[in-house]
Amino acid sequence: xxxxxxxxxxxxxxxxxxxxxxxVYETRDTTYYLFWYKQPPxxxxxxxxxxxxxxEQNEISGRYSWNFQKSTSSFNFTITASQVxxxxxxxxxxxxxxxxxxxxxxxxxxLLAVQP
Amino acid sequence: xxxxxxxxxxSVIEKGxxxxxxxxxxxxxxxxxxxxxxxxxxxxxxxxxxxxSKQDESGMPNNxxxxxxxxxxxxxxxxxxxxxxxxxVYFCASSQVDRILExxxxxxxxxxxxL
Numbered sequence: 031x032x033x034x035x036x037x038x039x040x041x042x043x044x045x046x047x048x049x050x051x052x053x054v055y056e057t058r059d060t061t062y063y064l065f066w067y068k069q070p071p072x073x074x075x076x077x078x079x080x081x082x083x084x085x086e087q088n089e090i091s092g093r094y095s096w097n098f099q100k101s102t103s104s105f106n107f108t109i110t111a112s113q114v115x116x117x118x119x120x121x122x123x124x125x126x127x128x129x130x131x132x133x134x135x136x137x138x139x140x141l142l143a144v145q146p
Numbered sequence: 147x148x149x150x151x152x153x154x155x156x157s158v159i160e161k162g163x164x165x166x167x168x169x170x171x172x173x174x175x176x177x178x179x180x181x182x183x184x185x186x187x188x189x190x191x192x193x194x195x196x197x198x199s200k201q202d203e204s205g206m207p208n209n210x211x212x213x214x215x216x217x218x219x220x221x222x223x224x225x226x227x228x229x230x231x232x233x234x235v236y237f238c239a240s241s242q243v244d245r246i247l248e249x250x251x252x253x254x255x256x257x258x259x260x261l
Contacts, residue, residue: 074255075250075252133194133205134250136181136188136189
């Protein structure tokens, strides 16, 4: 069965601190996609990144970076020098490669509060 | 370009009543999805439309939920009669039909409270 676990329910940091959000996934598929979405207070889910299982290179986008480790089935997300605007709920998600539908399996989300 | 639009943003109803949620996808997006997040839990897939056809409705909880997408444009999700456990945030998402692996664009959701 496919499953995504985000063990951190809530994280609170002070501005400029670095923070890592954990994501552990389970799947029997050899090919799959992993995602991170951000849900700011406005409510909509905003796409951050998609990574396929063939590509284990870490990715950096500005203050955001992602560490994909197939050996530990993890896809962790780090925000460097956090800012108040980073406060949001962050969801990790998984989908299988061969499906004909974008049926994502989400984790329970991590609420990140960045204090000024 | 307008994003995915959902309304109402909030709905408070009593158990046994009927509620209809609406989703307007991004223009030109033939894929339309409904997801739901019950308080504190994961976001779960409900169903998927391609144009007006239901491609996958395996996530629909029971027959009190009815989704439609007449004409392949906007979609409605009706809950009748509503139960307490139906409370949650209902998200709609859309993507282009010929790019299944393209990222989903989500709306802001409808917060449904059943009292």
